[in-house]
Amino acid sequence: MRISELAEAAGVSVATVKYYLREGLLPRGTATGRNQAAYDEAHLHRLRLVRALRDVAGLDIRTIRRVAEAIDDERLSLHEVFGVAQRALDETDGQGPPSSDVAEARREVDAFLAELGWRIAPDAPARGLLGDALAALRRLGRDARADVFRPYAMVANEMASWEVAAVSGDMPRATAVERLVVGTVIYGAAFEALRRLAHENRSALVAPAAEPTT
Amino acid sequence: MRISELAEAAGVSVATVKYYLREGLLPRGTATGRNQAAYDEAHLHRLRLVRALRDVAGLDIRTIRRVAEAIDDERLSLHEVFGVAQRALDETDGQGPPSSDVAEARREVDAFLAELGWRIAPDAPARGLLGDALAALRRLGRDARADVFRPYAMVANEMASWEVAAVSGDMPRATAVERLVVGTVIYGAAFEALRRLAHENRSALVAPAAEPTT
DNA sequence: ACGCAGTAGATAGTGCTACTATCCACAGCG
DNA sequence: CGCTGTGGATAGTAGCACTATCTACTGCGT
Numbered sequence: 001m002r003i004s005e006l007a008e009a010a011g012v013s014v015a016t017v018k019y020y021l022r023e024g025l026l027p028r029g030t031a032t033g034r035n036q037a038a039y040d041e042a043h044l045h046r047l048r049l050v051r052a053l054r055d056v057a058g059l060d061i062r063t064i065r066r067v068a069e070a071i072d073d074e075r076l077s078l079h080e081v082f083g084v085a086q087r088a089l090d091e092t093d094g095q096g097p098p099s100s101d102v103a104e105a106r107r108e109v110d111a112f113l114a115e116l117g118w119r120i121a122p123d124a125p126a127r128g129l130l131g132d133a134l135a136a137l138r139r140l141g142r143d144a145r146a147d148v149f150r151p152y153a154m155v156a157n158e159m160a161s162w163e164v165a166a167v168s169g170d171m172p173r174a175t176a177v178e179r180l181v182v183g184t185v186i187y188g189a190a191f192e193a194l195r196r197l198a199h200e201n202r203s204a205l206v207a208p209a210a211e212p213t214t
Numbered sequence: 215m216r217i218s219e220l221a222e223a224a225g226v227s228v229a230t231v232k233y234y235l236r237e238g239l240l241p242r243g244t245a246t247g248r249n250q251a252a253y254d255e256a257h258l259h260r261l262r263l264v265r266a267l268r269d270v271a272g273l274d275i276r277t278i279r280r281v282a283e284a285i286d287d288e289r290l291s292l293h294e295v296f297g298v299a300q301r302a303l304d305e306t307d308g309q310g311p312p313s314s315d316v317a318e319a320r321r322e323v324d325a326f327l328a329e330l331g332w333r334i335a336p337d338a339p340a341r342g343l344l345g346d347a348l349a350a351l352r353r354l355g356r357d358a359r360a361d362v363f364r365p366y367a368m369v370a371n372e373m374a375s376w377e378v379a380a381v382s383g384d385m386p387r388a389t390a391v392e393r394l395v396v397g398t399v400i401y402g403a404a405f406e407a408l409r410r411l412a413h414e415n416r417s418a419l420v421a422p423a424a425e426p427t428t
Numbered sequence: 429a430c431g432c433a434g435t436a437g438a439t440a441g442t443g444c445t446a447c448t449a450t451c452c453a454c455a456g457c458g
Numbered sequence: 459c460g461c462t463g464t465g466g467a468t469a470g471t472a473g474c475a476c477t478a479t480c481t482a483c484t485g486c487g488t
Binding site: 011045048049051052055056078079082083086089090099113118119120121124126127129130132133134136137139140141142149151152153155156157158159160161162163164168178182184186187188189190191192193194195196197198199200201202203204205206 | 225259262263266269270292293296297300303304313327332333334335338340341343344346347348350351353354355356363365366367369370371372373374375376377378382392396398400401402403404405406407408409410411412413414415416417418419420
Binding site: 013033036054 | 474475476477478482483484485
C-alpha cells in the first residue's frame with residue numbers, strides 16, 4: 001500500500017507517518033521507484049503499536065523507538081527484551097547526586113527487595129523510582145518504611161506471573177515479544193484506569209448517603 | 215521564613231517558587247511589607263507535595279493545581295475530592311468523535327463495570343481510558359473481550375479497599391484528604407515500579423539459565 | 429502525450445509546557 | 459550607605475510532537 005493508504009488505515013496524517021519514518025519508529029517501505037515505496041501489513045501493525053503506545057500509555061517518541069528497537073533485535077531473548085524495555089520505560093534522567101534522604105530510601109528499598117528474594121538486576125531503574133516514592137512519602141511527613149510496599153509487591157508479583165505465563169510459550173519470538181510489550185504497557189494503562197474506578201467505587205461505599213437535595 | 219529559605223528547604227530555585235505562586239499552586243505568603251512576605255510550614259509542605267506530584271507521579275502543572283484546589287476546598291467531602299481528583303488526573307482531551315471501534319469498546323467496558331456492580335459515575339473519565347485500552351488491544355490483533363480485565367479489576371478493588379480504609383477514619387479533613395491524594399498518586403507510582411520489578415523477577419524465573427560467559 | 433495529484437525527502441515553523449532570566453522599585457540590615 | 463534580597467511583572471528558553479512548505483520527480487487517468 002502507499003503512504004497515504006497506510007496513514008488512512010491507522011488514522012494518522014501522512015506528515016505524521018513521515019515523521020515516524022524519520023525518527024526510526026517505523027521502517028521504510030520497499031522502494032518501487034525514485035519517489036515511490038510500498039508498505040505492507042507489518043508497517044500498519046507497527047504504526048498501530050506506536051499509536052497505542054503514545055495514546056493509551058502516553059510514552060514519548062524516544063521511548064517508543066527504544067522499545068521498537070528491542071522488539072526488532074532478533075538477538076535479544078524474551079527476558080532480555082524485558083530488561084531493555086524496562087530501562088527504556090524508566091527515563092533514567094537523574095541529574096545530580098541524590099540527596100541523602102533519597103539515597104537512604106533507595107538503600108532500604110534494595111534491602112526490602114532482597115528480602116523478598118526477587119531476582120532483579122542491581123541497576124534496574126525501577127529500584128530508584130520505588131526509592132523516590134518512599135522518600136516522597138517521608139518528605140510529606142509519613143513515617144513509612146519500605147515494607148509498606150509489601151502488599152503491593154505481592155499483588156504486583158501475582159499480576160506479573162499472569163503476564164509472563166501468557167507469553168512464555170512456544171510462539172514465535174516476534175509474536176511473544178510483542179505480546180510481552182503490549183501486555184506490560186497497555187495492561188498497565190488499563191490497570192491504572194481500573195484502580196481509579198475501584199477507588200471511586202470503594203469510596204462511594206463508605207461515603208455518607210448522598211444528602212437529599214437539601 | 216523567606217522565599218529563599220522556602221526554596222532551599224524544598225530543593226527548588228526561587229524562580230520556580232515564584233512560578234508556582236503565579237500559577238496558583240502555592241498560596242502567597244503573608245505580607246510583612248511592600249516587598250516582603252513570610253512563609254510557614256504549610257507552604258513548605260504544599261511545595262513538597264507539588265514536587266512529589268511532579269517528580270514522582272509525573273503530573274502536569276494544571277492537574278496539580280486542580281488537585282490542590284480540591285484539597286483546599288473545605289466544602290468538598292472525602293468522596294467528592296476523589297471525584298474531582300480523578301477527573302483532574304484523567305485529562306479528558308478527547309477531541310473528535312471516537313471511531314466506531316472505540317465507541318464499541320467503551321460500551322462493552324460500561325457493561326462489564328455494570329456487571330461488576332461497581333458504583334461509578336456515568337461520566338467517570340477512566341471508563342473511556344479503559345475502553346481505549348480495549349480498543350487498542352483489538353487493533354493490535356487480539357480478540358480480547360472486556361472481561362480480560364476481570365482479574366485486574368479484582369486486584370484493583372482490593373488495593374482500593376486498603377487505601378480507602380487507611381483514610382476513612384476520624385482524622386481531620388485536611389489530613390484525610392491529603393493522605394487520600396498522596397495514597398492514590400504516590401502509591402500508584404510506587405506500584406508501577408513494583409510491577410516492573412516483578413516482571414523482571416518472574417521473567418528471570420522462566421528464562422533459560424544464563425549462559426556461562428561463553 | 430499531458431497534466432496533475434501523489435510521493436520521497438529535507439528543512440523550517442508551530443503550539444505547548446515548565447520553567448528560567450531579566451528587569452524594576454524598593455527594603456531590610458550590617 | 460550600599461548591597462544583597464524581595465515581590466511582581468514580562469519576556470525568553472529548551473524540548474517535544476508534530477505540521478507545513480518546498481523541491482524534484484512520477485504514476486496514472488484521459
